[in-house]
Amino acid sequence: AQSVTQLGSHVSVSEGALVLLRCNYSSSVPPYLFWYVQYPNQGLQLLLKYTSAATLVKGINGFEAEFKKSETSFHLTKPSAHMRDAAEYFCAVSEDAGGTSYGKLTFGQGTILTVHP
Amino acid sequence: EPEVTQTPSHQVTQMGQEVILRCVPISNHLYFYWYRQILGQKVEFLVSFYNNEISEKSEIFDDQFSVERPDGSNFTLKIRSTKLEDSAMYFCASSQAGNIQYFGAGTRLSVL
Numbered sequence: 086a087q088s089v090t091q092l093g094s095h096v097s098v099s100e101g102a103l104v105l106l107r108c109n110y111s112s113s114v115p116p117y118l119f120w121y122v123q124y125p126n127q128g129l130q131l132l133l134k135y136t137s138a139a140t141l142v143k144g145i146n147g148f149e150a151e152f153k154k155s156e157t158s159f160h161l162t163k164p165s166a167h168m169r170d171a172a173e174y175f176c177a178v179s180e181d182a183g184g185t186s187y188g189k190l191t192f193g194q195g196t197i198l199t200v201h202p
Numbered sequence: 203e204p205e206v207t208q209t210p211s212h213q214v215t216q217m218g219q220e221v222i223l224r225c226v227p228i229s230n231h232l233y234f235y236w237y238r239q240i241l242g243q244k245v246e247f248l249v250s251f252y253n254n255e256i257s258e259k260s261e262i263f264d265d266q267f268s269v270e271r272p273d274g275s276n277f278t279l280k281i282r283s284t285k286l287e288d289s290a291m292y293f294c295a296s297s298q299a300g301n302i303q304y305f306g307a308g309t310r311l312s313v314l
Binding site for chain 1 (some may be wrong): 208297
């Protein structure tokens with residue numbers, strides 16, 4: 086069974102500061118890992134994905150994440166926060182489609198990012 | 203850019219009534235999903251659909267729920283007899299190969 090834990094339901098940073106959102110996963114098979122962002126009153130937008138290629142993954146809006154198998158982590162970072170980054174961020178894990186899971190996503194509980202001027 | 207479209211954006215219904223939530227997935231996608239997010243809780247998987255049949259469903263997806271792809275473009279979620287606890291945001295997603303899923307903006311279901 087797969088699961089995701091996001092440490093910290095709320096993270097607050099100043100504009101221009103480093104953003105670090107933590108995600109740990111568990112999966113019985115090599116996972117696919119995702120970060121999604123949800124802006125107020127909107128759906129889930131894919132930020133970036135890890136699908137067994139490079140361990141450092143770059144996404145949209147200057148975000149990146151590093152897959153660390155030894156730590157079962159996939160933390161999301163951005164060097165310099167902008168006000169527009171304020172949103173809720175979800176880490177998700179999926180097993181390979183074509184197996185038994187057909188790509189079912191298991192989400193973490195989400196981290197609300199607040200950016201202060 | 204192609205997107206997943208969900209209608210309506212907000213649905214209000216009385217307890218015990220049937221509701222149908224509608225989704226138009228991205229046109230060349232083959233895998234379809236429904237998820238829900240109860241206010242303040244995690245996004246939870248409900249069901250996946252591939253090759254015109256349910257491929258996987260969660261414990262939440264009981265006999266009150268059904269899905270259908272009636273015309274090759276729409277993908278619907280029906281709740282036969284809604285309960286108060288069905289109030290949530292329901293997200294549809296689609297995927298070309300079952301790995302990267304693209305989500306709609308969601309339908310907020312309010313059961314009174």
